[in-house]
């Protein structure tokens with residue numbers, strides 16, 4: 001991913017998705033603006049990347065599909081429009097060879113972004129894995145949900161769980177299989193959601209596992225799996241993955257989250273792996289933030305994901321982390 005003297009700089013395609021109807025707390029629609037204000041574009045350019053900011057997605061010209069909205073999925077029609085346009089734009093951006101970075105917006109946007117990336121990967125014959133950095137599993141369906149908020153359903157939707165079948169019209173719905181989903185940082189799961197996760201044998205690095213083994217070991221397990229299958233990675237980064245002390249600007253805070261250093265290490269390991277092909281940054285709610293603190297932390301973490309290093313010398317992580 002890093003640029004060298006000979007290789008052309010890595011291209012990054014930034015696209016904002018100012019959506020907040022998937023969550024119960026309004027305000028994530030200001031996320032793309034806050035991330036830009038916190039310097040996202042400049043930070044990436046300073047790292048030597050070739051960044052194109054495509055602005056924010058517009059859904060006004062989307063036609064309405066004729067499917068029946070499920071009973072328990074709030075703002076289904078609106079989110080359907082976002083998902084459709086995002087699936088299309090995401091596929092187009094991936095085709096240009098750039099790394100798409102989607103700025104949310106609540107986590108329902110991943111239903112579209114990941115669908116488009118998955119389509120591109122299928123066409124390329126590469127297996128796509130999705131790393132879901134989140135306090136929540138987002139593995140509810142209209143059947144299991146308690147809140148009817150669609151940001152709590154996106155991971156389940158992507159794995160082809162029933163209930164939102166008409167969301168993308170004719171577009172193939174299951175973007176990945178349950179074994180291509182890696183939940184990481186999880187500390188809040190609803191009862192019926194937990195049962196579904198167990199049934200599907202979804203891989204979960206919860207906070208208990210992180211406390212016990214550390215993010216280095218657990219991340220290496222994820223990365224080794226992707227490498228062994230010659231796959232690539234999409235990183236879906238829900239800002240509430242971070243501890244609320246570090247990142248207060250989110251609508252669904254859960255105590256006991258990842259620390260500042262844990263999060264940076266994850267991003268650094270992801271960068272070193274060279275496997276990341278696309279990224280979502282979701283759930284940042286500037287309306288709830290403290291003087292832009294959370295937006296700035298999110299930007300710093302994205303910088304680590306794209307190669308910012310403390311010493312500007314390669315860290316030989318394999319030399320200092322003993323084999324399991």
Ligand SMILES: NC(=[NH2+])NCCC[C@H](N)C(=O)O
Pocket residue numbers: 107108136138140145146147148149151152153188189190238240252283
């Ligand atoms: N992307 C998020 N912050 N999701 C929170 C989901 C919370 C809860 N599990 C629900 O279904 O409503």
Ligand SMILES: [Mn+2]
Pocket residue numbers: 107134136138151238283
């Ligand atoms: Mn989420």
Ligand SMILES: [Mn+2]
Pocket residue numbers: 134135136238240241252283
């Ligand atoms: Mn979350």
